[in-house]
Amino acid sequence: MPFQQSLLDLGELFNFSDLSTFTHNIPIEWVESALTLSDKATIRRRRLPSDQVLWLVLGMAIFRDEPVHEVARRLNICAQGLASDSLLAKSGVTEARKRLGSQPIEWLFCQTGHQWGRERYTGDEWQGLQVFAVDGALFRTPDTPELREHFGSGNTSTKRQTPFPMMRLVALMNVRSHIVVDAQISPYRRSEMRLADAFLHQIPDNSVTLFDKGFWGANLLLNVSRQGKNRHWLIPERKNLVREELQRYGKNDRLVKMKVSPQARKKNPELPEYWEVREVSYKVKDGMKTVFTSLPVETYSAKAIAGLYQERWEIELGFRDIKSSMQHNAITLRSKKVELIYQEVWGLLLTYNVIRREASLAAIAFDRRPSEIRFKSVCQYIAVQLIVMAAANPVSGTGRRLSELRSGIGGLFLERRPRRTTPRTVKISKTRYPVDRKAAPLK
Structure with a gap:
């Protein structure tokens, strides 16, 4: 280029x-x-x-x-x-x-995230709360016996492995500044929820954290509220959840009670037998969407909560920036040794935070929001x-x-456009059969 x-x-x-x-x-x-x-x-x-x-x-x-x-x-x-x-x-x-x-790079990244991710900028709060998001991403590594043995990979329905070994990243991001507060990286087979447990204590007080539905669990969500002051969470509904209505706040706003699974209580005996959460539903183009939250009805309206959850997409944009803008959509990471793979990914996250921090300071100088860069x-x-x-x-x-x-960089600000209304396209699925590249073309 x-x-x-x-x-x-x-x-x-x-x-x-x-x-x-x-x-x-x-x-x-x-x-x-x-x-x-x-x-x-x-x-x-x-x-x-x-x-x-x-x-x-x-x-x-x-x-x-x-x-x-x-x-x-x-x-x-x-x-x-x-x-x-x-x-x-x-x-x-x-x-x-x-x-x-990799340890020095990891330590430096954690320092930047813990310091900069909690910084407050004018207008970056949602009704007095800082907004964070937790989600996961995957990175491919070169296909060598050492890397495949350490990181593992996904299997198809026929138990054939995916073409490249994969490593898992789970991150906590400030969705207004896009700075990664903390992260965990591991081999593919590690659970996202267990990785997220390791940095829940880094969520600041007076905040709300947006989760993907894959992080649904009483232990994780209750810990978010219990490990700090005025810490709340918001997560979409999982299918086939059994709940009992306790109180009706509005047409699409109510308090429900759900049973904590025996497996969760076995892992953490301090969990209650039942827990109460607020359920908020709102209209989307193709029907209704439901989210659960710990935000109290006395302070936060159902309409405001519905609008807030749209910001969970910001962490996906952060992952896109790392994979597309920094990695140029490379198929795999460049390193070929286990320790150097970890070093490379921690270096990516550290460099991403340095760029985001300077972008945030530049945005503030122009009286704009950091996410608009x-x-x-x-x-x-x-x-x-x-x-x-x-x-x-x-x-x-x-x-x-x-x-x-x-x-x-005064001319490098985003002009916010409405969310797309066309449906998302589905990529061609991976075939379970070998591809014969020498086959004759169809007539």
């Missing part, structure tokens, strides 16, 4: 290796703390020290179409005073990534231009340069 190539060519003019570039968003203390987690710390003066490799991992997320060793060369990822450029071997880059490991257009612009500006003058003038950067 000519635009991406022009961004990469900036590496010929500027030294991108100075990590002070990110001190506006990522304090240097965070970087130092993260690097202490590396399993293979060393005092040897290497051509690719850990701090530069950390920056390389971020560069991999920005420049997905470039080979890793080319990203290292372009960004001049090399210790000062040591030879680089064409002398940097491909194997040396891989070994440097192995020495760094065009991520696809801003992704390369912010990530690379911010680096260039800081590298060109890392000591002084940063505030002025950031102001110029944000003024440059």
Whole structure:
């Protein structure tokens, strides 16, 4: 792509290796703390020290179409005073990534999410509550025996495995700023609900969390409310739920009682035998839709709740930004070792948060909402231009340069359009039979 190539060519003019570039968003203390987690710390003066490799991992997320060793060369990822450029071997880059490991990247991502995901911006609340969403996504990995054994894959009805191993991601996202607050990644066979349990405590007080129906469960939902103050949830109805009406608030608004399953109570004996939830129904194009919530009827109307649940789609847009805008719809991740796969995905999430944070600050400067920024257009612009500006003058003038950067994205805001009314198309399903690519064409 000519635009991406022009961004990469900036590496010929500027030294991108100075990590002070990110001190506006990522304090240097965070970087130092993260690097202490590396399993293979060393005092040897290497051509690719850990701090530069950390920056390389971020560069991999920005420049997905470039080979890793080319990203290292372009960004001049090399210790000062040591030879680089064409002398940097491909194997040396891989070994440097192995020495760094995935823990420092994961720790840095968690720091950014926990700090930035709770930030409040003017007009980003819903009736005094911050809005979050929880959902899952899948990533494919290259098909090697090691990766297939570790990550696993889905099976067809004939027990044939899917073409690529898959890893599972479950994330908690601030739907107004689109920053990922926390996430869990694991092999394919792990349950989304169990992964979500690991970060429920990160949901701030005075908030409402939107769930996909796959997260339905008394234990998970009750924990959302019990683990904090004024924390609420909203989730769509599951089929074949048996409930008893206790109180009618309106035509499509009522309080119902449901039995907690024996399996759930066995896992958590503290769960009650029955639990009460509010049921709200509203009209959609093809009928009625029902959601359940802990939001009290005295404060939040059924109409407001129906409108709020539409925002759950925002986390899907966040996943799209990562897979499409950052990964360029690549079929698989690029790494071929288990530890490097985890490192690559944590690097994706960390880089995504850095871009989203800067986009949010730019939106606020224009008195707009962070979710109105065009991520696809801003992704390369912010990530690379911010680096260039800081590298060109890392000591002084940063505030002025950031102001110029944000003024440059003033035309990159989304114009909100109504949701599409045409039905979603169904992709061609995978065949269970081998495809004969040499077969003669149909006449």
